[in-house]
Amino acid sequence: MTVRNLDAVFRPKSIAVIGASLRPGSVGAMVWARVSEGGFTGPLWPVNPKYTDSGSLGGHTAFADAGDLPEAPTVAVICTRPATWPGIVHRLGGMGTRAAIIVGEATTDDDRVHVRHTLAAARPHLLRIVGPGSLGVVSPALGAHMGAPSCQVKAGGVAWVSQSNALTNGVLGWARARDLGFSHAIALGGEADVDAGDVLDYLASDPGTRAILLELGTVHAARKFMSAARAAARNKPVLALRTGRTDPADAMYTSAFRRAGMVRVDALDDLLDEIETLGVGRVAASDTATLIASDSGVATLACDAFAAAGGTLAHWPEAACAAVTDAVPHANAGNPLVLGNDARPEHFGAALKALAVHRETGTAFVVHASTHSAPASQVAQALIENQRHAYRGLLACFFGGVDAATRNALHAHGIPVHSTPARLARAFARLVDYRLGRELLMQTPESLPIHHPGAVDAALREARAALAAGTTELTGEAAASLLRCFGLDVEPAEPEAAQESARDATTSRAAKPIVDVAVALHDDDNFGPIFRFDTPSIDGVSPPLCVYGLPPLNPVLARDIVSRTPYAKRVPPEPTLAALTRLSQAVCDVREIVGLQLMLRVLRERTVIVTPRIVLAGKRSRLAIVPYPRRLEETLDWHGQRLTVRPIRPEDEAAHREFVESMTPEDLRLRFFSAVGSFDHSQLARMTQIDYDREMALIATETKPDGSIRTLGVARAVADPDNETAEFAVAVRSDQKGKGLGRLLMERLVAYVRSRGTHWIVGEALRENTGMIALAKAVGFTVTSTDDPGVVAFRLPLDEPEQAAQPAA
Missing domain, CATH: 3.40.630.30 (Gcn5-related N-acetyltransferase (GNAT))
Structure with missing residues (x-):
């Protein structure tokens, strides 16, 4: 499963619809209507023997069989029953077709057998399969609507990738109602061949895609997915919505997305807002903002929304206050900038122009409720005329909305428009999250602990000797000995009563634990080895914290994990970062480690391991992220x-x-x-x-x-x-x-x-x-x-x- 021939899926030169029909309500009719009415300028070939007598289908010459086509189509959309799929794909592959989209579902055991045969027929020809059960693939810039989407789709800069047909239809309809578009949209269906990792890999280097919105419930082929996601996130924003928050593995997905540089969103509404923000505007260059409003009540509401989203208002230098006061004398110069109830449209433009040279004022948020002196349409025009002055980006919110002409004019000039301050603030916060996540991907880690190869060899000998002796679990001194090979500080195990007595007798402040962190390593079927860190409640009221981490870890990635705990500021982090990094090295270097349980005891001056338990096996899953070789x-x-x-x-x-x-x-x-x-x-x-x-x-x-x-x-x-x-x-x-x-x-x-x-x-x-x-x-x-x-x-x-x-x- 690779990106091979995915250009045929997203940039077809000719399209054949196998099973095209005019019968109302049939899948073939729905697909043919979308394909033929979408504006595709290349050859379109309907294939259905029922229409060969009449000679055409909707004005296009009809063919009885794929083998009768004048040449190999770039992509074929297959609307027939599962039993026919292997033969159709075999013929198409022999002709030179490079991709097929299977719309029909595989619901029975017999259907799934036909899917396996279809993949076998495709493999010798390197023909790619989207589906089965795919709503289709849309590339609006080409007018290619290959499948049965609910509506025609406008061209834009955001790609939509989803495992759900229903959500894809809903999102396409939502965007059409707001005159928003997509670079590509794909419903993956059953992912028998083409999966989310393949599509991310393709879109990462697609020049027409500025951002990627991903909806999924499950990741297939985790290593490939993580590699593709990391590559994509280095180039453009990737936002992910995962359904299934009640799934026990959900926290693991959150950590995986974060490690890959993707931004996770919590609800479909948030993902839809990003179609507006990313499809229209540019990625925020600042993590702070200036709020501009005419009314103090509106400004307060916007400030509350911004704070709730985790945003930070920019601190203005005195020169910025002076510049705004000169430009708009009646304004309450500061952040938020309140222009006054009698503000006119030109005052918004004057404020943007005055702030232009003060880049530390951040991204401009204009939040406005239409007034007699400043109608929304005229304020929008002022923003358009002065948009070039908003060096750090410009986002707008108009209470009550704006008419379609005004909205489209704002879009044409790269100004996203949101309906409430809360939605605008959350959209901006996610852009900031992406920038910070990308910086984390690009950071230079501190040096890793250097161990003599002999120490690693010693650890390997201990693990393999235990397995040779039939031992699959190391505890006490045996586990401590293996971990000490990696420079870890391991305390000898003591009975619980003895430990309590020793702590009670200790008066040294440095010897009292700040926190005991439960650490476990689990060999996940998909993501491979993954750490779980459980931290107790800091006050007995707030919930305990559970964080996952994918090895390999280095001090920078370990710091990202540690920084999320409420105990992070209580002690210098370096001993804990070193301990997490060394644990990661042990797991990466000793592949016989398939499970791990221990307590990470954080003291004021050092971090030690208590009661380690190591589970060994001759084989484990591959790491999702390849470690240093x-x-x-x-x-x-x-x-x-x-x-x-x-x-x-x-x-x-x-x-x-x-x-x-x-x-x-x-x-x-x-x-x-x-x-x-x-x-x-x-x-x-x-x-x-x-x-x-x-x-x-x-x-x-x-x-x-x-x-x-x-x-x-x-x-x-x-x-x-x-x-x-x-x-x-x-x-x-x-x-x-x-x-x-x-x-x-x-x-x-x-x-x-x-x-x-x-x-x-x-x-x-x-x-x-x-x-x-x-x-x-x-x-x-x-x-x-x-x-x-x-x-x-x-x-x-x-x-x-x-x-x-x-x-x-």
Whole structure:
């Protein structure tokens, strides 16, 4: 299951409807009506033998069988009964069709057998299946309404992805009534082939999609989903609505969404509001705002809504107050900015213009109830005329709403319009959540605890020796011994009475626990190993806190977990962060650990583990997020230097900055195809905080006399989501060129990419980059011309037997 051929689903060039009909009430009739009336300009082919005698169906030539079509349709919408699906897909795949959307449901055991046969028929042809039981796929910019949506859909910038046909119909109708549109909309149906992870992967790089709204109840293929969601959230807002709040696993989904950088919304209303906010406006560049209103009562109501949503009003500098006072003398200058009951439309524009240079005033919230002196339509026009001054974004709320013409004019100028201050404030808060979540994805973690490989080997020996002896559970000193291999502070287990007596006898304030956190590790069938942290009520009244966390954890991610507890500010967090990170490393490095239960006792000066219990097994589920691949670390002597070759880590950012800055302008130009200045934090974070499931960057480093690390070179490969092709790039420190370091790194990178089952590794270089061309040829690449006369292409097949090569010096 990949993004292969999903372009056929979302950007078809021709469409066939198998089972198209004119019979009222039939599925074929509903689908054919939507497809034929949607405005699609490519070929449309109805397939139904009942209409071949008349020669046409709705003005389009009718065909008796898919094999009779003049050419292979890009996508076929199948409206027939399940027993016919395998044969239809077999014929379409043989013709070259790349995707099919199955509208019918598979409700019986026989139907599910037909689904399996359909997938088997599709697989040799790489034909993708959406459904069964899919309402369809809509790409409004192309006029492609492939299925049975309840209405025609307008083009927009937000994608809708859902597992529910009913919700999809409701959302499309809601948006149409408000003249809002979508880049794409898909109802996934049974997800027999194409699932939410595949669609997220496609939409992550779709230029027509500015944001993604996702509705689901269950995640299939968690590792793929998490990888796709993280990639998408780095590029654009992804908001998720999960049905099933009463599900015991719901808190786990909340943590998974947060880890992936997605923003979870609590209700369908909130998701609908984001169609307005994200489809019309731009993502907020600030986490603070200025409220602008004419009436003090309205301003107070808006302030309350903003506070309830967790927002923070911007603190105005004195210069901003002075500027607004000069521009609107009768206004109550401050935040909220109250223009007065006699405010006129031009006063709103003057306020925006006065605040324009004071960017610390944040996003502008205009909340207005229409008055005789300032009718809503005229205020809206003033906002349109001055929208360019709202550097941090502009959102509006008009009590009682506005007429369609005014609303459409506001939309055309990128100004979202909400009906109440509460909805506006919540919509803005979710944008802030997305920005903060994206920053968390891009943060550079503090250094991970470094353990000698011998300590990890010792832990593995203990776990495997226990299993060999038939022991599947470690407690007491045996569990403590394994955890101490990772630098964890473990207290020996004592009877409960002895523990109570020791605490009563202790007068040292530092020895009294701040909190005991119950920690458990569960091997989930879908998400794999996942931590659960339970913290007791802090006051006996508020509820206890339960938080989940997906390994691997580092100090930054551990801090995100710790910061949500009410005890977080009572002690310095560093000991607890180190303990959580080391626990995560134990789970990642010792795959025999399938379960864990312990008490994390947080003291004022240290954090210790009490009463650990470890469950062992020979096999467990894969981690949903790939951890740092320690197995690829290698230390070697090279030209008199002691080098370490290893995968890049997030904490390499500072060394990577220095590495890039050490390269000459000419070397940077050859590497990046243009003149390059400095790299900011977000760019360096993208280079160093990678998803090891689909990307690898091998770096060569040496340790300087002061103990710091210096990066000498990097070879990077990024695989497509299908793992068909990986694109590579290599760079070597300018003062290290000519020594064979590039070849050393490239040979190891090629071997790694080959080990992942990738079929091809490719790249490009400027034709004048003779050094890179020579390196590619030496490693075995074929060098060819491209459409750009100044660029050459490299290509190396990885399925062929590995050629013997001379090792790099």
